[in-house]
Every structure is written in C-alpha cells, then in structure tokens.
Amino acid sequence: MMHKNFLAALFVSVLSLSASVVFAKPKSKFNLYRNVSDICYQVKTSLSENAPKASYGTGFVVNAKRGWLITNYHVVSDVIQKKNSTYRNFVVIDGKPIQAKILDIDILRDLALIQIDYQFKSEIKLQSKAIKEGEKIFSFGIPKDLKLSMVDGIFNGYLENGPFHKILMSTPINGGMSGGPVTNNEGKLVGVNVSTLRNSDNISFSVPGKFVGELISHVEEGGARISDLDYGKNQLYLQSQILMGQNDIFLAMQKNWKKEVLNEWSVPMFGDLMKCWMQKLNEHIKTESEKVIAFGKFCEVPDSMFLSSDEKFEGTLFYTMNIFSASNKKLNRFQFADFLNGLFNSPKMLRNENYNNDEEEAPSTLHQCSNLKMKNKKNLTFQVSYCTSTYLKYPKIMETFFKMITYDDSGNNALIVNFILDGFTSDNAIEFLKKVVEDISFQKFNKDS
Amino acid sequence: MKNPVVSITFFVILFLISLIAVYLTTYIQVTVMAYGLFGGFIAAAVVGWLLLGGLSWIISKEFKGIFLLKYVLISMTATTLFTVLFTPILHLDHLTYFTPIFNVLISFIGLFFLFQILTPDVSRSKLLARISLFIFTWQTVVFTISYFSSKIHMKYTVEAPGYFASLKIKTPQEFEQDLQETFKAAAVENSKN
Numbered sequence: 001m002m003h004k005n006f007l008a009a010l011f012v013s014v015l016s017l018s019a020s021v022v023f024a025k026p027k028s029k030f031n032l033y034r035n036v037s038d039i040c041y042q043v044k045t046s047l048s049e050n051a052p053k054a055s056y057g058t059g060f061v062v063n064a065k066r067g068w069l070i071t072n073y074h075v076v077s078d079v080i081q082k083k084n085s086t087y088r089n090f091v092v093i094d095g096k097p098i099q100a101k102i103l104d105i106d107i108l109r110d111l112a113l114i115q116i117d118y119q120f121k122s123e124i125k126l127q128s129k130a131i132k133e134g135e136k137i138f139s140f141g142i143p144k145d146l147k148l149s150m151v152d153g154i155f156n157g158y159l160e161n162g163p164f165h166k167i168l169m170s171t172p173i174n175g176g177m178s179g180g181p182v183t184n185n186e187g188k189l190v191g192v193n194v195s196t197l198r199n200s201d202n203i204s205f206s207v208p209g210k211f212v213g214e215l216i217s218h219v220e221e222g223g224a225r226i227s228d229l230d231y232g233k234n235q236l237y238l239q240s241q242i243l244m245g246q247n248d249i250f251l252a253m254q255k256n257w258k259k260e261v262l263n264e265w266s267v268p269m270f271g272d273l274m275k276c277w278m279q280k281l282n283e284h285i286k287t288e289s290e291k292v293i294a295f296g297k298f299c300e301v302p303d304s305m306f307l308s309s310d311e312k313f314e315g316t317l318f319y320t321m322n323i324f325s326a327s328n329k330k331l332n333r334f335q336f337a338d339f340l341n342g343l344f345n346s347p348k349m350l351r352n353e354n355y356n357n358d359e360e361e362a363p364s365t366l367h368q369c370s371n372l373k374m375k376n377k378k379n380l381t382f383q384v385s386y387c388t389s390t391y392l393k394y395p396k397i398m399e400t401f402f403k404m405i406t407y408d409d410s411g412n413n414a415l416i417v418n419f420i421l422d423g424f425t426s427d428n429a430i431e432f433l434k435k436v437v438e439d440i441s442f443q444k445f446n447k448d449s
Numbered sequence: 450m451k452n453p454v455v456s457i458t459f460f461v462i463l464f465l466i467s468l469i470a471v472y473l474t475t476y477i478q479v480t481v482m483a484y485g486l487f488g489g490f491i492a493a494a495v496v497g498w499l500l501l502g503g504l505s506w507i508i509s510k511e512f513k514g515i516f517l518l519k520y521v522l523i524s525m526t527a528t529t530l531f532t533v534l535f536t537p538i539l540h541l542d543h544l545t546y547f548t549p550i551f552n553v554l555i556s557f558i559g560l561f562f563l564f565q566i567l568t569p570d571v572s573r574s575k576l577l578a579r580i581s582l583f584i585f586t587w588q589t590v591v592f593t594i595s596y597f598s599s600k601i602h603m604k605y606t607v608e609a610p611g612y613f614a615s616l617k618i619k620t621p622q623e624f625e626q627d628l629q630e631t632f633k634a635a636a637v638e639n640s641k642n
Contacts, residue, residue, distance in 0.1 A: 012519060065480045093635050132609065360634060365638040365639045368631050368632075368634040370630075373617070374618060374619040374620070374621065374624040375620065375621075376621060377620070386631070388631060389635050389639075390635050390638070392637040395640070398632065398635065426635075426636065429628075430625065430632060431627045433628060434621070434625055436625070437621075438621065
C-alpha cells in the first residue's frame with residue numbers, strides 16, 4: 001500500500017517562544033552545529049531509566065526555563081497508546097535519562113510537546129521570514145542511536161494537501177532523527193523532521209514550524225487534555241483529535257469534489273487531494289485483455305494520520321479508492337459476468353477474521369456487513385457490498401470497506417468501485433458513500449435517454 | 450444401428466442437440482435465477498426436464514430399447530461428482546462459462562450410455578418416463594448442490610451474484626436507511642466490548 005511508503009511524520013515550529021537564551025547567530029556550519037547540539041537531545045522510550053530503549057527519536061528545546069521539548073508524536077506514542085503501559089519516555093542529557101511527561105500532542109501533524117524537570121541554557125527560535133524554494137536547510141538528529149548529526153539539504157517548498165501540510169526536503173534523514181529540528185543557516189527553526197519517502201534517495205519531509213508554535217500556544221492556553229497515566233482520558237483526547245483531523249479531510253474531499261471520465265463512465269474524484277495511478281492489471285485481466293477493455297485507477301490520499309506503533313494496528317488512518325471500468329468486446333454473458341465477478345471479489349474485505357482465528361486482540365469490532373441492490377437517481381442499478389466496524393479504542397472512528405458494481409443498459413459496460421475509508425465517522429462515511437453513488441453515470445446512457 | 454455411418458451421424462447429431470439443449474437450459478437457469486434462487490431452481494429443473502425430455506422422445510422414436518437403471522445411476526453419479534468437485538475448485542457458481550461445458554459433457558456421457566443400451570423391447574412411453582425422471586433428478590441434484598455451495602461461498606465472502614440477483618432493488622432512501630442501520634449495528638457491537 002502506498003500509504004506505507006511514508007513514515008509517520010512530525011512537526012516542529014515555534015511562533016513565540018519565551019526563550020531565556022536564544023543561541024547566537026551562527027556564522028559557520030561549525031557554530032551552527034555547536035549551537036544546535038545544545039538544544040538537541042535523544043528521546044527514548046523504555047521501561048526504566050537504565051532499561052534498554054524500546055524506541056528512540058530526537059527532541060529539541062523550545063522553552064529552556066520550563067524544560068519543554070518538541071518531538072514527534074510517533075516517537076513517544078507507546079506510553080499513552082498502550083493500556084497498562086509500563087513504558088516511560090526519557091530525554092537523555094549527557095548520557096543520563098531524565099523522565100519526560102507528555103504535555104500535549106498534535107496527532108494530525110505528528111507532534112508532541114514534552115517536559116522534563118530540567119533547565120536548559122538555550123532554546124531554538126522560529127524562522128520568522130518566509131523561506132524560499134532552493135534555500136539551503138539543515139536537519140539535525142541522532143541517527144541510529146549514534147550521535148547528533150547535521151545533514152544539509154534543500155528546501156523544496158510546502159506540500160499542502162487538505163489538512164496535511166509538509167515541507168518537501170532534499171535531505172538525507174535517517175531513523176532516529178525523527179523529531180529533530182530543521183533549521184536555516186542561522187539556526188532558526190524551519191520545520192521538524194518527520195518522514196522519508198521510502199525507496200527514494202534523500203526525499204524527506206518535515207512539519208512546518210508554525211505548527212510547533214500552535215501546539216505550544218495550545219498548552220499555554222490550557223487546551224491540553226493528556227496525562228501519561230490516565231489511559232482512558234488519553235484515548236478520548238486522541239479520539240477528539242482524530243475526529244477533528246478526519247473532519248478536515250472530509251471537508252477537503254468535498255471541496256475538491258470533481259467528476260472525471262473513465263472510459264464512458266463519469267465518476268467522482270477528489271482533485272489534488274487524492275493521487276491516482278493506473279491500476280496494475282492482474283493475471284486474471286491479462287488473460288482476457290483482448291476480449292475485455294478494462295481501465296483501472298488506484299487513488300489514495302497520500303498522507304495519513306499515525307495512530308500507534310502497535311503491530312495489531314495498521315498504524316495509520318488512510319483513504320483509498322479503486323475504480324475499474326470494463327467494456328465487453330468478445331465475451332458471452334456468462335464469461336463477462338465471471339470476469340467481473342473476479343474483479344468484484346478481490347480484494348477480500350474482512351480483516352477481523354485473522355484476529356478471530358488467532359484469538360488475538362483485534363483493533364476493531366467484528367465487521368457488520370450488508371449486501372444490497374439499489375438504483376440511483378440516474379437510474380443506474382448498483383450491486384453493493386460493504387462492511388464497517390469501529391475501532392475498539394475509538395468508538396466513533398469507523399473502518400469501512402465498500403464495493404459496488406454497476407452496468408449500463410446493454411450489460412456490456414461495467415464499473416466497479418472499491419473504497420477503504422479508514423477513519424471516517426459514521427455520519428461522514430454515510431454522506432460520502434451516498435454522494436459517490438449518486439455521482440456515477442454512464443455517458444452513453446445519458447445521451448440516449 | 451449396425452451401419453457405422455449411421456451410428457457416427459447419429460452420434461454427432463446427438464452431441465449437437467444435447468449441446469444446444471444443455472446450453473439453452475443453462476442460459477434459462479441463469480436468467481430465471483435473476484428472479485430468485487428458489488424460483489430459478491424450480492424453473493430450471495422444469496425447463497431442463499422439458500428440453501431434454503423432448504430430446505429423449507426423439508431418440509426413443511428412432512431407437513426402441515430398454516433403459517437400464519444402472520447406467521442412469523452411473524450418469525447421475527458422474528454428474529454429481531463433477532459438480533461437487535469442480536464447483537469449489539473452479540469457483541463455479543451460477544454465472545460461469547464452465548457450467549454449460551461440464552453440463553454438455555456430462556449429459557453427453559449420460560445420453561451416450563442410453564444410446565448404447567437402447568433395445569427394441571421397451572415401449573416409447575416407458576423410455577420417455579425414465580429418461581425424464583433421470584433428467585429431472587439430475588437437474589435437482591445439480592441445483593441443490595449449487596444452491597448450497599453458493600450458501601457456503603456466501604459465508605466466507607460477502608458477494609455472490611446469485612444472492613445479489615435475488616435482492617429487491619432499493620431506492621436511494623432505502624439505501625441510506627441500510628447504511629444507517631449497518632453503521633449503528635457496528636456501534637452497538639463496540640458497546641458490547
């Protein structure tokens with residue numbers, strides 16, 4: 001799945017940091033490294049101070065007096081995501097781990113503000129001037145548990161996709177640098193290392209700095225509702241953030257709602273929000289390629305929200321869509337129906353079966369499914385199969401698989417649409433599905449009628 | 450019957466007629482099934498009975514003979530085995546082009562046996578009755594199996610064309626209501642945990 005090509009991300013920025021000491025303007029890479037090394041630390045998750053680390057990343061100081069650091073949510077998430085977790089987060093200063101408390105998180109941007117009982121000497125300052133494409137930037141972090149490293153790269157601009165905002169960088173960041181700062185040559189904060197594009201060379205992403213400032217302001221205004229020790233309270237808080245995020249995604253989908261032509265079908269698309277590729281035809285289709293003309297499209301929202309590193313979870317909330325149109329050229333009715341049946345039956349839906357068989361704890365409830373036939377207002381008949389379930393941890397978050405097939409009047413042109421809506425509320429999912437069904441039409445059918 | 454040219458001609462004609470008859474039967478089965486599985490099952494059995502019964506009447510007109518029950522049983526057993534084996538292996542439900550091919554093959558084997566065993570001692574009406582009984586039983590067995598295999602298939606996947614075909618077409622309002630109820634059921638499921 002393409003969404004797995006992106007590692008979870010993080011955001012770093014500071015709008016107004018009440019810095020006691022802001023480090024001096026560096027005049028060289030040497031100064032830059034030295035100054036950032038004073039505010040950049042390893043953040044690790046482990047059972048105790050001296051226990052081996054379960055995971056690690058980087059954090060940097062945003063408020064020296066209060067001991068506040070910014071890192072990625074995915075770096076510290078295990079402590080609040082796992083029920084009865086005995087894990088704790090630590091900031092390692094001069095080799096000594098100091099236990100950290102999570103003050104607030106921004107799950108949509110993959111940011112966390114943490115606090116330790118320690119007074120730092122300096123803190124980072126937010127870049128106030130607009131940075132231009134092509135400018136040199138510097139990423140900091142502690143890769144592979146080694147030591148603080150500085151890598152230079154290029155700022156390639158902002159990627160704004162609905163509620164998802166990222167900086168596209170040409171910077172070779174590595175595992176362990178998550179949560180580290182991205183600065184300009186003056187050492188001012190531009191972003192926060194968050195992810196790399198898998199199977200690519202030096203294509204990486206960071207969270208724009210402004211979101212760091214927003215997170216800090218949220219805490220200062222008393223908006224945070226998180227506690228390292230209260231699992232139930234944390235889940236509610238996480239759910240409220242997921243709901244806000246997915247609502248923004250839903251609004252962006254509606255805003256970008258367009259119609260596109262696929263073969264002779266008019267189908268809904270979502271503008272730039274979804275990235276689409278021609279679907280790779282499987283063996284079944286190849287064998288029939290001369291007898292059936294089939295076009296496929298695979299689309300997804302390329303960004304996703306990181307939920308948990310727990311392997312039982314997909315780890316992300318995402319949205320994908322498969323569309324196939326097929327025109328029968330040489331097959332008889334049975335053969336064409338069998339061909340479509342093959343398309344319609346794949347992929348399998350019910351993820352929960354695996355968990356039930358292994359008696360493992362499933363992330364969601366058993367799927368509730370429905371199979372029906374319906375006619376839309378354009379007089380097209382659809383065969384519809386869908387299954388939905390809710391996340392056990394987040395009862396308002398639905399995971400919905402939706403498949404439908406429709407034919408034109410001749411029975412020789414068919415359209416198959418599959419959706420995975422992972423993270424929608426039931427109201428939004430219903431609204432979305434209704435709209436998709438009503439927005440499909442067959443052009444020849446319409447011209448004749 | 451002794452003339453090899455006549456035998457071969459009859460053999461070919463028989464094959465072609467049975468091919469057309471069985472293909473037509475299958476087509477009708479599938480079409481009628483669009484109005485419901487049970488109705489399709491009954492209608493297909495009746496149509497198959499009439500079509501192949503008619504064919505057997507033509508045969509019996511030309512060749513008088515006796516119908517041996519053991520050959521009928523062999524044919525039926527072969528049909529059942531083919532259906533049981535190939536339905537799950539080749540994912541054969543109702544709408545598949547393999548079905549008429551196997552039907553033709555099996556019916557041909559059955560009718561070939563009949564051709565071999567025909568004797569001038571049995572009355573035409575008796576022969577017709579026996580062949581009709583064979584065809585009716587055959588259709589019943591095939592469709593009973595395919596009905597249950599479809600049910601079993603349904604249990605593991607949520608889609609089966611035969612099942613969809615039997616569903617009432619919902620209006621957009623009824624579709625929304627279905628969505629509401631299913632999503633609500635998922636929420637109720639969560640509250641049990």
